[in-house]
Structure formats: C-alpha cells, structure tokens
Amino acid sequence: MTGPTEDKPDGGPSPENGPTSGRPEPGPAAKGDAEGSRPPALKQPLPGLGWLRQTGALFALAVAVLRAVFKRPFQFREFVEQFWFIASVTILPAALVSIPFGAVIALQVGSLASQISAQSFTGGASVLVNIQQASPLIVALLIAGAAGSAICADLGSRTIREELDAMEVMGVSPIQRLVVPRVLATICVAVLLNGMVSVVGTLGGYFFNVVMQDGTPGAYIASFSALAQLPDLYISEIKAALFGFIAGVVAAYRGLNPRGGPKGVGDAVNQSVVITFLLLFLVNLVLTGIYLQLVPPKGA
C-alpha cells in the first residue's frame, strides 16, 4: 500500500460506495455464477472495522504526505499562497486570544501563590504554563479551527467537483500538488505563531501580575529565570509543529474523502475540526508526559 490515492473512494457518482479506504474486497462475483444472477451478499463486516479502516487510511495519508514532501518539484508558489492565507486568518485571533489567556493564568497563579505566601514564584509558574501548555494549545485551536476548516472545505469541494480526479488523470498527484504545501504551511505557521503567542501571553501575564496584583517586577523575572530553561521552549515549538502537522493531515484527509455531495463537505469540515481537537489534546498529554519524564527540571 503506497498511499491513499490508491484506495481513494471513487468520486462522485457512487454514493453507495463503502467506507473510504480499504483494499478492494475480494469480488463477490463468484466465478461460476450464472450470467445475470445477483452475486451473493457479502458477509456482515466486523463491528468497528470501519473505524479501524479510517484510522489506517489517515495514517497512510500521513505517510504519503511525508514521502511526497521530498518529491520534486516542490510546489513553492502554492506553499507561499497557503502560508500567507493561513497566517492572515490566524495571527490576529491568536494574539487576541493569548492576551486574556495569559492574564487569566497570571491572575489565577498569582492569587493562589499569594494564598500560600509564594508570590515570588508567580513569574516562573505562569510563564512556564504559558509557554509549555497554553501557547501550543491556542495555536492548535486556531490552526484547526481557522486553517483546518478552510483547507478541508477547499479540498472537499474540489473533490466532489471531480477537480482532484481531473488532476490525477493529468498525471499530477493531488497529494504532492495540494496537500503537501498545505500541511507544510500549517506546520510553519504553527511554529511561528507559537512564538508570537508565547511572547504576547507572557507579556500579558507580566502586565496583569505587576500592574493589577501589585507583584514586583524583579521577583517575577527572577523566578522566571530561576525555573525556566531552553528545553521548555523547544518542547513548545515541537508541540506546535506536531499540532500543525496533525491539523493539516486530518483536514486534508477529511477533505479528500467527503461522503456524497455538498452536505458531505459540510460534515467533513465539522468532523475534521472535532477529530483534530481530540487528537491534539491527546497528543499534548502524551508529549507533556514524555517531556516531564525525559527532561530534568532546572536545578534538580
């Protein structure tokens, strides 16, 4: 199995077509069948097989995308266009979300810290939460919600209008031509956006802690530099890159396999956002666990 294009569902005219992937099942047309008689019905498939198949097809697409990244010619123009589009729809909302988010964390941590007389650690705690958790998640939500839905709708409507079939017929792989630039664009935007959100969130937290809660600027920064280390930033960016990849691949997967007509595209967009959210939070949990195990805290 080399890629999902191989077992793509068969386009428009066959709504009765089974789940999106899977190799062609052994033909029900038994060999000795009398001419014109109906082939025997297939056996009832195992429950849950559909899910398994979808998951497999999603992974197959991810692998195909990774392989196609290195295939020449690289679609630079498409990449720049998509990058610009995704950046333009995510930058402003990301900044606007990250200010109150940083503030909330600072206020919460600050009030908790003052209750246990540990105000001097507010800075370190809120900045770490911001950089490691809040910022990649804000990026993930925006990439999935704003960029992923747009990618899914775009690819989905092209699929049902047979544009992707036409592209394949012309010997152009839609994965290489359309999906790879989009996935790379979501990764790049996610990584850069993550940096911006971290900065804006940290500044917001600093402002609220110092101005609203009468924290001392010196203590805030001192505790920050005492507890934070560079790997915190690395894991944040790694998370952002991975979230961008997942959001891009899931959106492309649902967009390439809409089920039946314009309504199918709407459903696909909906599902792509929901699936991405679920996956992102799960992956975030796993990555955080791995990070805490592998990287020793500063000063330990």
Place this chain on the structure above:
Amino acid sequence: MGIEVSVEGLTKSFGSKNIWQDVSLTLPTGEVSVMLGPSGTGKTVFLKSMIGLIKPESGRVLVDGVDMVNSSERDVYEARKLFGLMFQDGALFGSMNLFDNIAFPLREHTKKKESEIRRIVMERLEMVGLVGDEGKLPGEISGGMRKRAGLARALVLDPQIILCDEPDSGLDPVRTSFLSQLLIDLNAQIDATMLIVTHNLDIAATVPDNMGMLFRRNLVTFGPREVLLTSEEPVVAQFLSGSKQGPIGMSEEKDAAALAAERGRAEDPGIERNLLVPQLEPSPGLPERSAVRRRQHRVEGMLDSLTPAARSAIRSSLAARSETATVATQAAPYRPASSGRADDTGPTGQAGSDA
C-alpha cells in the same frame, strides 16, 4: 500515433453491488470506439477504471505495457500522461480562469516557455471555439462551454488515448454535431485512440469505428459498428429504437413480472431510424484518417465470423468508402443531414457563445 488499449476480464463492485463483470475488449490503435449503455450501467465507472481512478477487483487494463489496475502508482501516473479524459461536466479548476485551466498540464509536465504555452493554449481554444473567453472563470460560463474547455484541456498534451465521458450531455443537437465532427477531425490530425461513452444515438451512428454496449453487468457486445447496428439482440435493438418494449426498464432493469405484464400492452415500436449511415469524414483540408485503412484490414479479416446482416453492412460501407476515395475532390457527400461542418454558414456557429 495512438496506442492500443486492451481490457481483460475487468470486474468492479461497490460493496455488494456488482457494477459489471468480466469485461474484455480491445480498443484498436487509432480507432474511434463508442460505449453505449442505458443510464446507470457503469459507463463512467468503466472509463474511470481504464485510467486507474477506480480500482476494479480483478482484471487488467493494458496500456503500453502498463497495467492501469495493478501496476505501481508511479507507473500509473506516468502512463496517465498518455491519456486525455474529458469529464462529464468539464471538471475545470474553479479557482483558475480558462486559460490557466488549459495551460495547467503544460505547466505541470513541460518546461515550455510562457509564450509557447500561450500559443498552444490559444490553438486549442480556437479548436473548440472558445477564443475570447480565456479570461473567464469556469463558474461564469455555460455547461456547454465548460465541456468544450474540458476537451481543450484534455487535448493540450497531445494525448495518444482520448476518453470522452458523455460529450453530448447538456449540448444542443447542433453543438453535438459540431462536437462529433471535432472528434473525427482530431482523430484525423493526431491519430489518437478514442473511446466515447454516451447514450446519444447520433454520435453512435456517425462517429465510431467500433461500438460496444454495457447492460446488466455485462458487456453485451463489442466490435465494428455495423455489428452492433445490425444486431438482433433484444437489448441492443430496444436501445437503438428507444422503444419502451424490451429488457430495459425505467429502473436499472425490468424484472420478469414487469416483462410479462408488458406483453399484454400495445406495441411500442419506438422511433424508426436508419442508423446505418456512413461515418463522418474529416473536414476538407485535413488528412485522411489513417485508422480507416488499418480498420479495413482488421475488419476484412474477421468478416467470416460475423452475422450475414453485419457482413453485408460492412461490405456496403467499405464499398461506399472506396467510392468516396476515388472522388475525393468533392466534398464528402455522405454526411448525414444533422451534422454541420466548420465552414457551414448556419446561424449558430461553433465559435458562438452559448452562455
């Protein structure tokens, strides 16, 4: 120069629904073939299987040594460059204007300079009568124009195999005749192997060298056009006459009870028409179709295995053709009345916008 396409034992099902089984046929090099069939018999699926967009469960489609069904993805992509497929509604890229749409294969697969791309695209646009519309988006033009633009895009890489999915649907009879003529002219110019999927009888009667018909999950017949046109097979006869009487019903196929009930009803002879008309000739000024001679040899070789009706039909059409060859200076006199020519001065020219 076209390429022979040979289909062997192709079977396709969606889930438990069998579309067709064990379809075997050969599209001879450079000849024009038509696949007929009632709606919903999987003609489009057949076309898409030939080009590897749909993977049948079993069977092979051999094109230039590549099996479009089972070969590796890389080989299939490479082989697809030999094909031009005209989709039912054009399948143009909605975000690009017509020029960019038609230039797309050139920009993807060749390193031609922009000026040369422009020249080729304009040439193809002129061929299908869309000059002046190249800046329009697919959403801004009529269905017929989209179809023609789709054909222009399919032609831009000089394909050796051209597949047309219902070229007539959504076109008026005049444009359909122009399109038929265009397809024949194309064949004369580039000698590509062509397969047209349709249920339009005018195209079926005037364009192809070979004809086949899909019905009830099977290929009913495939062979020289005269064989199908003279066929006594009830399905074929009913389809060609458009009669309500026969095995084809409103739904996919009639069941036995409906057939029995039908016997009591009045006869429906359908529309009497003579489909055994001579084939279209290329427009004056174009070269002879080199497929004609190859076909003549091929058909003469198989003459003995055919029914007497088909044999005499083939004989008379071959005789008629050699007659025209001797009086080639005259404009082709065997053109059926319905088919126009590019130089006709009718009120509806091909270049006219039918938006």
